[in-house]
Amino acid sequence: MKLLKIILIIIAVGVFIFVYNYDQISKFRVKNIRIDSKKVRNNFKITQISDFHSNNLINLENMVDRVKKFDPNFIVLTGDIIDSNDMKLDTVIKLFEALLKLNKEIYFVQGNHENRSELYKDLKDEMEKLGIIILEDSSTTIIVNNEKINLTGLKFYPKSREYKEITYYQETIKDLNLDYYNILLRHSPNNVEDILNGNEDLVISGHTHGGQVRIPLIGAIVAPGQGLFPKLDKGIFRINDTNLYIDSGLGNSAAPIRAFNPVQISNIIIEPKK
Template identity: 60%
Template sequence: MRKIFKYLVIMSLFVGLFYLYNKNQISSFKSQNIRIYSNKINNSIKITQISDFHSNYHINLQDLINEIEDFDPDFIALTGDMIDRKDDNLEITLNLFKALSKLNKEIYFIYGNHEVGHMLYDKYTKEINDIGINILDNDYVTIKVDDENINIIGFKYAYFEYENLAQYERIQGDINLEYYNLLLIHSPDNVETLLNGSEDLILSGHTHGGQIRLPLIGPIVAPGQGFFPKYDKGIFKIDNSTLYIDSGLGNSLAPLRAFNPVQISNITIEATK
């Protein structure tokens, strides 16, 4: 009986420690500072990317805003799944959007799969527009940062790749490909089927960084890719294009992370040295 009691105490301690560790992983966000080089620009471009927030109420919004304010990006990219499909409370995410809007930076948003399938999609879209955030729904905008011309192309999450392919071909015919081309796409799954070599940088999310990462093994599972995903998080080269995957500021389904804290990405694009 005493031995069983000891085992129960040890198990309780283990469960308690894991709970505290996991809570830290989903509440104490990291800021990833990323540098990317390009021979198409002369001046630096600074972008803050936020992805897969999933209405994470554990995040201290003021700390997040302070971090972004210190980085002072030229604009902010929101790469989808900012709400969670199973949650009908939009306020947590809308409060984040309102706080971001007070930074007086242009914000560009794309839909992820949790937005596309959400019961409050229309209401959510209206709220985003009312806040003043730019929705890129299979569309693009050309902006100027200092003397740099940038095409920002944004795609709604599509369950079939060809849904985006036809739209992308249309956009490619409209834009000046000599400009710096930034593609926002929620999921990196099968991203190669969409690319044609004109993309300088692709910003993506969806994977949650593999959610649970083990030392010497790496990412365990990612949405859409299954076990041991090829594209988990970080920088990948695809021919002449650079793919960057942010591992997200929240979780869906199981709220578990290990060796993979929630994050935002502060990205600086610089002229090739």
């Protein structure tokens, strides 16, 4: 009888862990972020989707409905939209087709999984065909609600090329009017302070997955490139006069495991400083 109780408890715990983990890796949440700035006179809104990793558990119709209610001025995809192990692009194309129903400009920046994927050229061809704007060591200036905004995207630099990134970045922004509100899209937040020149108002990143597994009151256990108990794991950080925002992602890599850190997208409002 005692053995039966132990077995039932083990089964119950196993079922609980499975159900809880499934909720964490498949039922996305929406993180609402507000950032103020002296540079803007009018609000504008951004939806960020990061680290999708071809997560076919996500209800894309529900996600599009949530984004539609927020009504962003534009959408940014901050890398690792595919997984380097993908053999085909079916799941990510479904994501693109769902987002395109919103009739919003979509901007993409490369992550480490795109960087090492054999499908990256095919992915770029699909994005260009669908009208998704690829910012790969390039910039654009857009006007939103009478606000001029510089958007710069840097491709993912592996460690062997990190030392060159500042050169590519300076070349990318040399023709911009840096008096405008400046947004840098960079997949990884790691060592971002090494390339900043003080003109960036907002850096939008992903890559860390918020650690995937977090400990309440402590935060992430580990993040790629930062090791144990990383400093830059998830949320808003301040680097001098620049805001860095890290989204914990809509998918998973290495293992489909999350704890105290469900998959998410982010709705960001930039507003005038009061």
